[in-house]
Amino acid sequence: MNEVYWGNTLREYLIAAGGIIIGFIILRILRTIVLSKLSNLAKRTTSDFDDVIIHAIRNYLLPFLYFGLIYQILIQLNLHAKLRRILDVLAIAISIYYIVRLIISILHKVINLRLEKMGETPGRIAQINSLLNIIKAFVWVIGFLFLLDNLGYNVTAILTTLGIGGVAIALAAQVILGDLFSYFAILFDKPFEIGDFIITSDEIGSVESVGFKTTRIRALSGEQLVVSNSELLKKTIHNYKRMQRRRVVINFGVKYKTPAPLLNEIPLMIREIVSAQHDVVFDRAHLSKFTTVSIEYEVVYYVLSPDYNKHMDVQQVVLMQIYEGLSAKRIEFAHFPAAALADQIKS
Numbered sequence: 001m002n003e004v005y006w007g008n009t010l011r012e013y014l015i016a017a018g019g020i021i022i023g024f025i026i027l028r029i030l031r032t033i034v035l036s037k038l039s040n041l042a043k044r045t046t047s048d049f050d051d052v053i054i055h056a057i058r059n060y061l062l063p064f065l066y067f068g069l070i071y072q073i074l075i076q077l078n079l080h081a082k083l084r085r086i087l088d089v090l091a092i093a094i095s096i097y098y099i100v101r102l103i104i105s106i107l108h109k110v111i112n113l114r115l116e117k118m119g120e121t122p123g124r125i126a127q128i129n130s131l132l133n134i135i136k137a138f139v140w141v142i143g144f145l146f147l148l149d150n151l152g153y154n155v156t157a158i159l160t161t162l163g164i165g166g167v168a169i170a171l172a173a174q175v176i177l178g179d180l181f182s183y184f185a186i187l188f189d190k191p192f193e194i195g196d197f198i199i200t201s202d203e204i205g206s207v208e209s210v211g212f213k214t215t216r217i218r219a220l221s222g223e224q225l226v227v228s229n230s231e232l233l234k235k236t237i238h239n240y241k242r243m244q245r246r247r248v249v250i251n252f253g254v255k256y257k258t259p260a261p262l263l264n265e266i267p268l269m270i271r272e273i274v275s276a277q278h279d280v281v282f283d284r285a286h287l288s289k290f291t292t293v294s295i296e297y298e299v300v301y302y303v304l305s306p307d308y309n310k311h312m313d314v315q316q317v318v319l320m321q322i323y324e325g326l327s328a329k330r331i332e333f334a335h336f337p338a339a340a341l342a343d344q345i346k347s
Helices: 010-044 049-074 081-117 122-150 155-172 174-189 229-233 260-275 308-328 337-346
Strands: 197-199 204-210 214-219 224-228 246-254 280-290 295-303
Touching: 010 049, 049 081, 081 122, 122 174, 174 204, 174 229, 214 229, 224 229, 246 308, 260 280, 260 295, 260 308, 295 308
Parallel strands: none
Antiparallel strands: 197 204, 204 214, 214 224, 246 295, 280 295
8 A cells, every 4th residue: 555656655645536526516405405495496586696506516517517526626736847837738728718618608598588678579689699690709819818828928018019910910801891880780779679671772671690791681572682781781771670561552443434422432441441451451442543544543551560471461352342342333444555545546
């Protein structure tokens, strides 16, 4: 037991191994019993923050304690200088890794819980999570610089070099930075969100994702449109997802030979047809003008839904019933100008 191997006796190795095993057993008990009881208590509370803390303890603090236990026991042994240096560097690296992961995890969960309580849509939450990726990258950079500082590197000189390089990169990537700032404009000003149906002068479709440089839109024809954020914000955007109701205008003409009493009945008939539809508000129906070939009517109503399919279903029913109503009264639709000219020639 007193034989020396690599600077330590066999007894010291056995004590170190026993300490690690006992420590693991204690941590296992803490994980199984104490953490389970804390989880049950957290389920009874209305706050979600305690769930975040327990998640952080289970996934980051306990694994870090396992490594910390091994490290503290191993450094009690008489280790070679190089091996001790490797252990120290490894301890610093793992410590920074778990601290950064812990900060990012708590930040991510707290922000998402807050967004859900604020009633933000899933698309909006996805956009903000994209912004969180920048913050996460920033935290990782700070952690990496802290690691370099602990390893003895001159962090000040590194930051100075990065600053000069960053200015050069910014000058060379002005277009990319413009798209990035446009991304922030989309994020905070919210002209549209993921899932919204939008129409611009060149694009029409549903927003699938909003990235740091481009926005992806699923067109009605099926293909995916990839549009630069800055170019997209330069256009007038029609966001139909936020439409509360849809205004519909129908124009049609009847022949001049239609008797005046029947002309007066047409608006009343249309009012009855439109008012009978579900989730539809009738606005007006008027004889609007006289043209060279017809007596024109204009009908206006509102569909109390932004759904385009709902609008088309209602319009189809209204048009069919108008056609049937006019046919029942033997009122004829006016011909198109070309057809009317042909009738005149024949006569």
